[in-house]
Amino acid sequence: MAYVPLADRDAEMEMHHPHSFIEKYVWSQDHKVIAIQYGGVAVFTGLVGLVLSLMFRMQLGFPETTDFVDPNFYYQAVTMHGMIMVVYFLTAIFLGGFGNYMVPLMCGARDMVFPFMNMLSVWVFLLSVIILMASFFVGGGPTGAGWTLYPPQTAMAGTPGHDMGIILMLISLAVFIVAFTMGGLNYVVTILQYRCRGMTLMRMPLTIWGIFVATVLGLFAFPALLVAAIMMLFDTLLGTSFFMPAVIEAGTALDHNGGSPILFQHLFWFFGHPEVYIVALPAFGLVSDVLSVHARKNIFGYRMMVWAIIAIGGLSFIVWAHHMYVSGMNPYFGFFFATTTLIIAVPTALKVYNWVLTLWEGDIRMNVPMYFAIGFIFTFIHGGLTGLFLGNVVIDLPLSDTYFVIAHFHMVMGVSPILVLYAAIYHWYPKMSGRMYNETLAKVHFWLTFLGAYAIYLPMHYLGFLGVPRRYYALGTTDFIPQSAQDLNAAITIAALIVGVSQILFFVNVLGSLKWGKKADPNPWGAASLEWQTPDTPPVHGNWGDELPTVYRWAYDYSVPGAHQDFIPQNVPEAEEPTVSDEHFDPDKDQSMADV
């Protein structure tokens, strides 16, 4: 059975139509509702992570004003901030949120292949978040072991949350992996099996390629975290010694004996490094589409972009030990991982060149999504270049565990994906909500976020050069940390507070525009990909009305020579390429293009 004939598939979909409010918005099997649910939970969790970061930044910048941050809470806040942002926020919002929303729409499907499993996925994800948040309320509080959860200190009395906190964290991660697997299977199978007629793999927008490869990475990488979490649970709950070595705690020897903490590090980073790309690849895809649409040009080097995504995905599994240079490894081992790490810069740089070349001589429209997309190119180049430094063993050793590392990974996988996230939300908001947001507010939000992010992370590189260590509750007075460094720390905190608070602008804009925003054109940016061609805005259940679309071309037919309009949607046959009279898109009349 190579396909489900159109007629049958439509009849089958008919049966899933929701009837009551609860079916429609709570136990919904509609991928768009599930996407919003995923996104909502992820954003809420991300806000918790943001508030935690502001609290420990206060401690670092102005220790005398923060009585509520004691050393234990500091470690807990740092740990939870890290884990929340990487796993529960970024992974969930890119794949659970955008993956769910975009995959069926961009592939021309009515929904995911397994809508029930999709629904289950979001509720299991919510369960994992609830378990994670519960650790704030148990005795001892959440784990404070650092987001990498290295044994043996995770389980030892000196670490906050060493009893219930770490157990809840591990269970929550295991539950998250179950949720991710259910969602991920859906994305992969939907992309492979449910594309509409004419949508070949190489006609898919890069967003779908990014989500596809990232999901495949996740389905290979998360098992490593699952294995590590299960074995660590056994160590903490049942007293086995997979990871726990013979260790003395406050004068008494623990029952553990002979375990290998390094084994945990290998498992953790075998997950941890691909995880970077699980976040980055969907971001790469989304930003490619945003850049292409607003530059009114086809993406430069589409095929190479696809190959680069696949190459990065493959290489991401053989670089993990560059996180472990200081763990005492064989120099040849370090040499191997330094080499692979530098090799992965090749496809990544290729993507950056292609983004810049997409802009080259484009008919650039400086709409809000374009601000964020170009901002992303800056922060990503910046964070990527510091990665080249840290990828080399000899440079990494002195910089390891300093603020330089913090600055690097926040630039490359914190700020950069979040800028893409904003670009994507502002780009697809008109389709998702049927409303336009306030442009001015959005631009203010961009400048505060973009410049603020630089004000936070640029000085951190310098602190790292000085040798200021990360994960210290207070720096104290030492010779190598002058007063100026302390002042810099205070300035970083002020910048962080401003950036943190300015995100309110985003929420005011996005939520307020739902009510007060002016009605959006179905295709305000003049985009060619399929999700903008739905008969309804926002798309209704089933997405495509009576008939599934047919695709005749790739997703990047912008400014085609000889065409009468500067984009040709994917579902327009060659014979019917629009002429001036039948186009519905008119930049002069469209208010969203007013500032062009």
Place this chain on the structure above:
Amino acid sequence: MGLIKTVTEKPWERKGVIGGMHPEGTFDTESERVALVYFLVIASVVFSLFLVSYYIRMELPDWEPLSEPGQLWLNTGLLVLSSVFFQWARNIVVKEEKRNLYTAFFGAGVFAILFIVGQLVTWENLQAGGYYMTANPANAFYYLMTGLHGLHLLGGLWVWSKSSIRLLSGGEPKDIKLSVELCTLYWHFLLLVWLVLFGILANT
């Protein structure tokens, strides 16, 4: 699907509808089967990572190899029978016949349940013999990996029981055809995983 051919297409040059009159999946098969194969890949990754951890942990000085109970040979036989019966059920069901279907299908499930019971008995015996999980990492790995394998089998039995109910409440062979085919694939996979696990556990 030639992968190289696919990813070297030049989408900007080829216009018009590509393919037939209908939407086409990448693989010429049911989506459920694609999903199951994908799940098997994930499960293989999980088991492989446990085995890699097993080999790494084995190198450390406190390792005392566990001598596996002889009963595992009997259990292995039960699992083989279960797989054979599933294959039998599959061969019947693809021909949409009903003769012997009950024997084959329920026999497969019963042997799988007996395998799990047998595994639990070996656990009991090991515990009685003082081979506790905390006594040595080799013991811990034994419980962990056999337990994980058992959980996967229980998951399969859940699908099997759903199909059983459908069959008993008057379902026709074609109603459970896909489910039996996929169960068979899953059972063969779990048999393979078990043979690898057993081989490694018995030889280390």
